[in-house]
Amino acid sequence: MKKRYGHMLVVVALLAAGCNSTQKEAEQFREYDLSKPEKFNLPESLFEVSGIAFDKGRSDTIYAIQDEEGKLFRLAWDVPKQRHSKFGKKGDYEDVSIINDRAYILKSNGTIYTFPMAEAVFQEPEGVVEVKGMLPKGEYEGMYGDEGTGELFIICKNCAGDDSKNSVSGYILKTGPDSAIAQSRTFSINVDEIKAITGKVSRGFRPSGIARNPVTTEWYIISAVNQLLVVADRQWKVRDAHHLNGNMFIQPEGIAFDNAGNLYISNEGDDLFSGNVLKFRKTGR
Numbered sequence: 546m547k548k549r550y551g552h553m554l555v556v557v558a559l560l561a562a563g564c565n566s567t568q569k570e571a572e573q574f575r576e577y578d579l580s581k582p583e584k585f586n587l588p589e590s591l592f593e594v595s596g597i598a599f600d601k602g603r604s605d606t607i608y609a610i611q612d613e614e615g616k617l618f619r620l621a622w623d624v625p626k627q628r629h630s631k632f633g634k635k636g637d638y639e640d641v642s643i644i645n646d647r648a649y650i651l652k653s654n655g656t657i658y659t660f661p662m663a664e665a666v667f668q669e670p671e672g673v674v675e676v677k678g679m680l681p682k683g684e685y686e687g688m689y690g691d692e693g694t695g696e697l698f699i700i701c702k703n704c705a706g707d708d709s710k711n712s713v714s715g716y717i718l719k720t721g722p723d724s725a726i727a728q729s730r731t732f733s734i735n736v737d738e739i740k741a742i743t744g745k746v747s748r749g750f751r752p753s754g755i756a757r758n759p760v761t762t763e764w765y766i767i768s769a770v771n772q773l774l775v776v777a778d779r780q781w782k783v784r785d786a787h788h789l790n791g792n793m794f795i796q797p798e799g800i801a802f803d804n805a806g807n808l809y810i811s812n813e814g815d816d817l818f819s820g821n822v823l824k825f826r827k828t829g830r
Contacts, residue, residue, distance in 0.1 A: 616629040700734075764776065
């Protein structure tokens with residue numbers, strides 16, 4: 546009896562060790578420990594923050610928008626004071642990118658607003674251009690701007706041509722001098738590749754933000770609806786997926802990287818918490 550009891554203790558100990566190991570591995574996602582962020586609580590004006598970006602990867606200034614007002618905000622890390630430029634009327638604005646000294650703001654219906662970054666220091670910027678009809682009818686929340694190629698990568702949250710339980714489409718637009726934007730090509734995310742890692746994707750995959758890691762060149766795609774962070778390679782093949790802790794990631798809407806490869810995720814606020822930006826330092830693995 547004592548011998549059998551001893552064997553049971555060994556098995557329990559091994560199972561406990563395995564659970565601790567699994568928990569530790571779950572916290573470590575790629576090169577980032579998603580359990581240990583640095584947190585910047587945003588001012589009330591950005592309670593509903595929906596997108597963030599850096600200019601040329603410089604982290605000294607965070608550029609942000611929120612999904613009710615046509616304003617481009619700028620802040621320094623952990624400094625609650627903000628400045629903004631009003632580029633449009635009230636509306637559902639979802640993401641922001643900066644390419645070649647121009648700001649590009651994505652509206653949920655696919656309309657894009659652009660103006661020179663030199664105007665972003667003024668409350669009423671001049672030279673704002675509204676670009677319509679570049680994207681098919683649908684709902685869009687995620688956009689990434691490639692400084693090197695001048696391309697905008699825009700991913701669907703809910704588009705008519707997609708079945709989000711199987712595939713999600715994306716569109717690549719080429720920016721040019723001044724406000725010129727032209728259609729380029731498309732891409733897609735195979736949701737079955739996410740399911741193969743996570744087991745399921747409830748309600749279909751509905752991205753809310755997209756960015757490219759400057760160190761690994763992989764795509765990081767975030768979904769507030771699914772509470773997921775997905776990583777894909779340059780050919781859009783899914784390599785990893787991670788369920789996000791809802792206590793920490795209240796409503797993850799925006800994602801960006803700085804030049805050093807540090808990861809930033811912005812969250813809209815709720816009844817208990819203000820909007821925030823979480824910073825995850827690259828671990829160097």
